[in-house]
Amino acid sequence: MTPDLERRRLLTSLAGAAVLGGGAVVVARSGGDPSALPIRVDTLDARGSSTGKANVPAPDGPLLLDLFATWCPPCAESMPALAAAAERHDGLQFLSVTNERFGGGLDSAALREWWRDHGGAWTLGHDPESRLMSILGADALPHLTLFDADGTVIWNHGGPLKPGALDTAIATRLDG
Numbered sequence: 001m002t003p004d005l006e007r008r009r010l011l012t013s014l015a016g017a018a019v020l021g022g023g024a025v026v027v028a029r030s031g032g033d034p035s036a037l038p039i040r041v042d043t044l045d046a047r048g049s050s051t052g053k054a055n056v057p058a059p060d061g062p063l064l065l066d067l068f069a070t071w072c073p074p075c076a077e078s079m080p081a082l083a084a085a086a087e088r089h090d091g092l093q094f095l096s097v098t099n100e101r102f103g104g105g106l107d108s109a110a111l112r113e114w115w116r117d118h119g120g121a122w123t124l125g126h127d128p129e130s131r132l133m134s135i136l137g138a139d140a141l142p143h144l145t146l147f148d149a150d151g152t153v154i155w156n157h158g159g160p161l162k163p164g165a166l167d168t169a170i171a172t173r174l175d176g
Contacts, residue, residue, distance in 0.1 A: 032137020034153055041097055041125040041132065046112040048121035056132060057151035058093050062174055064166075066096040067133055067143040070106065070114045074160040075142045079118040085166050086122050092170065097125035097132055146173060 038055050045051045057063050066082055068075035086094045100106055115124055132138070136145055140158035146169060148154050154173045157165070 033135055036135045038151065039131055039135065041095075041127045044108055044111065044124045044126055046115045046120065046124045049115075049124040054095050054123055054125050056095065056097075057147035058095075059151070061091060061093055062149050063093045063095060063147045064170070065132070065136075065145040065147065066094070067099070067136070067138055067141060067145075068096055069098055069100055069141055070111065071100075072141045076118055078142045078161050079120065081161050081163075081166050083119040083121060085170065088167070089170055089174075092174065094122035095125055096120060096122065097127050099127050099130040099133055101128045146170065148174065 038057055038059070040053045040055055043049055043052050043054050056065060064082075064085070066078070068078070070076075082094065082096070085092075098111065100111075102108065102111075111124075111126075127133075133143070136143065136153075136156070138158060142159070142161075144155070144157045144161075144166070145153055146155035155169045157169070
């Protein structure tokens with residue numbers, strides 16, 4: 001493990017003290033304007049992902065968007081549920097996007113290492129200007145948004161996932 005990643009993990013532990021309520025990391029956001037969609041975000045070369053661009057919402061089917069940060073303990077805790085859902089729902093695209101800026105110990109290599117260590121195996125995006133958080137009015141991390149095949153937001157969730165919540169949201173909103 002690199003010293004930078006060790007430092008980030010220490011900071012992650014310390015950030016746990018800032019976790020409020022049900023474990024969500026609260027961020028200062030208000031409102032949101034989904035009419036500003038679609039937008040394109042950069043994607044990174046990582047397990048399950050390649051360098052390029054991703055559209056939000058996806059133009060060719062439903063999408064689960066996960067807004068996360070490597071320093072966010074509830075984000076790391078959500079990764080197993082996301083990985084399991086990605087394996088179970090073939091027709092659903094998954095995109096996880098961090099708004100963290102590179103520098104100060106985080107670079108693309110450290111992000112790829114975090115991604116691998118936490119079981120990420122789908123498209124990984126980078127939005128350092130926090131456009132998606134602003135557009136969606138995300139006020140907690142992690143923040144999940146489910147888009148249907150037409151690009152309409154059909155579910156939003158801020159904060160940690162309760163067991164089964166993601167599969168229930170997908171099943172009730174997309175499958176039935």
